[in-house]
Amino acid sequence: MTDSAPAPRLTPQTAAALAADLRQLPFTHAAIESLLGPVAAAALEREHAEAARAVLADRQRRGDTGPLDAAVSAWLLGDDVSAEALERALPRLGVDGARAAGLVADVGAGEGPERRVRGLVDLSPYDTDVPGHLWVASDQTALQRRGPLPEDYVLGVGRASLTLAGAADRTRADTALDLGTGCGVQTLHLLAHVQHVTATDLSERCLAFTRFNLMLNAETLGLDRQDLGARVELLAGDMLAPVAGRRFDRIVTNPPFVITPRRDPHAPVLTYRDGGREGDRLVAELMAALPEHLTPAGQAVLLANWEIPEGADDPLARPLAWIPETADAWLIQRDRQDPAGYAETWLQDSSLELDPAAYQRAYADYVADFAERGVAGVGFGYVWMRRPALEGAPAVASGRTAPEPSRLRVAETLTQQVDPAIGADWTAAVARQDRLAACDAAQAAGEEGFAGLVLRVPGHVTEERHARFGAEHPEVILARQGGGLRRVATLDTATAGLLSAADGQVPVGALIGAVSGLLELDDQSSARFVQAVRELYCDGFLEEVTTAG
Template structure:
């Protein structure tokens, strides 16, 4: 390295460690304080809490400083001591600042200050203060419940760029995947690229056993820490974690070669990073070390061999969007909606193995410059202008050399259908949903898959289409969250545009014609779809092609959740 080269980030400290006894003590302390998301938000107030969520700490630092500057026990306020303790933990573990050792010790009476130091949670500083060396934040979900999650300190807490072995905490992507995962009871689940363990914590609420893999030993150590700390809410025996969880080191699916699972989830290191410089640092929490989007392509292609019959996989992914038009490569999975590929979905479609069912959702896309800016900011490289400019140029040159016009981001859902045909044959759906959707998308997605399965279970009719035969016999009603909008010119006798809009789930909007609007208006569960389509077709004098088109439109509205089965 030349004398003028910028200094690289310092390597991370060892991951924190707990024993079953110290884990129980720390959990008791945090619960008693209480160290919860609600308590932290109440302490900071809405402005500072929102700013901290945007990774701006100064408003929170002002609030914490004010609380810690108050007298240890304000007259007439018996809760002031608890507030001081909470403020001290927020300071050391959420802000990366120092706090008085006595305040931290008072907040952790069971673990003790020495116990926190031995666990690798704080270090002593001069003047009787301690500083946190990890991020330990409260986390709450409907399932499993209130928890705490430890990870490496963020760039905000470190006040500098992240080291290569950084273990990410509770990020937007992690929450997105957790919310989108279809929760169902399973025997065996797999978390590929476990990180600090967020997905595994959720899986334990509905999986009998979870295997978690990661290339990073530090990541697995953080996961073990979080499992021990949250054992009570997860229903784990701290002395026998291995009864329900297995942590294994290795690259992606290599550690589970030959094994099959009922559910696989993964927030893989999908970020596309130029690989032209062999000495360039690789942030293991987000960079897979492959060129372009190959790591996602390899994972999706390999997943079918690790799924049981009826087993599903859900992951987040990036895919490159090639410049110019393209076609689906030969051998790609059949199915889809018949409209042909659009440029963004060509590559992810090509990764789906024959015989699989797949649902690909693009939530966002960026041009090469915007993509580079996003991920350079994520690693806080703008704090080092020299490295930032060099890395930015590397991104643009890499994308240009491979003819990449943009990068898409979204979800991939896969299923290996059961052999008896009850879940239908192979199909692939690719759709772009850029509108806001529910954070807890998993239930709506599971219901959508169940509706497709319902149609797949139909028996062939005279036209030979089992799905249409099943659809004709269904008694449907408009879903509770769906509203109707009509738009027309002033004075017009009839509306020019009729819309059906979902208020939950995927929050889709469907444009209706007179016939489909008529069917929806009459869908109260009394008559079957076949009866309704026949009546509306007769009223509007539709020919055979019009009837077929109306039935196809009702099928799409049913599959998308605008119509649901009525209680019989």
């Protein structure tokens, strides 16, 4: 059972009218912050509305309200507003048009100046670098609903969706699959660089919200409201079932990866985050199946949780084993939580603390479920996969966790702060791994390999030297990245010397030879030095200078 309002709907005409009204207000983050002030706006971002309500109430007492006040109250706070005030905010669509679209409902039986309405959805501005200023409709938050979330809740722009959008490859492609689209956030991003997007979801309500958001933002997205199907296909079904037998150049998915106790088969499942399977089985099945739905050289990126069994030596061994050996893969663990912390995170996410008795039962179920299955912790991270362009291409030695035989297999834990949009840096890192594999293949064929690359240190990489007072030489030398994955490498005298000399003028093989000779390295030390330089290149502390550059 659910008490969710019906999903909103737009026609091409009402979509154009609403978009023009929101643009005229303007309904943007900058305008809302200017209205509320930075303190109240920041509190609202944290799901606390009282500061914003106080600002709007003060403006009303002073007779200083405008059309934007009504839009903020209705769709960001979930409060009752005067129908006349909202009418001024929507001169083209009108309040009756907003009601017909499922955006508001009448409160009581008032008419004329007494008529009041309340928002039925969360309608929020969404500012992106590409494609630009958007608006996204989703179900009302717990703040707006003033209660826990329903089972069929449609999530808006959340931290996970922002993380996935930032991690995805933005190079141009013909086709893409947005698996588990929710309200369509990833599809909005994909349309900026993909010609045709297929968006799927188990929930028909999610697809209705996605269609609403596509219609509303059609001009910015380059869509024809009369023919959305020319570039977007919306399909209902469980996981990959709606696209059985099909392949895509790109797949992005923020699947329902949250691990939820299944001790009670009749317990409610929040479809936006819970897969309804025991433990992390849904993620395991998905990661195993995704490569078959990629075109040659096609790529998939997803967010995932995975269980870490008690006594596990490598927290990433389990999810890495789910990926077919024929696929390239790169796993990055960003966080790890113990069972209690994990339970608290996701019970808070669903606002179940608003129902204390249900919260206590659910918390106990979480702890018991993890204990019964011997789970010591849960990892969270990003997963990238690629279908090989050519079957049987040479494998890559990553220098990290890489079972044999394997293709490109990297599994690492990065706990440092990284740039929100790591997609371009991750794509470049994969390209460096591919370049190194090509160099090794060339060298095996008797041609010049890695030694022939002309490398330099990127401008964002800086050097740090640490020494005790009075010491003649530094005891620690670090190379630190100022962007992307923000890695830090500990250097020795040889690698520090090479980075100091790598100015993009001389092949790296000549630099290695010069440093090795200067330091009088023996064969074993020279081999370790070469491997260290290769890893510095793979990790982005060195970049190739091409002829065009």
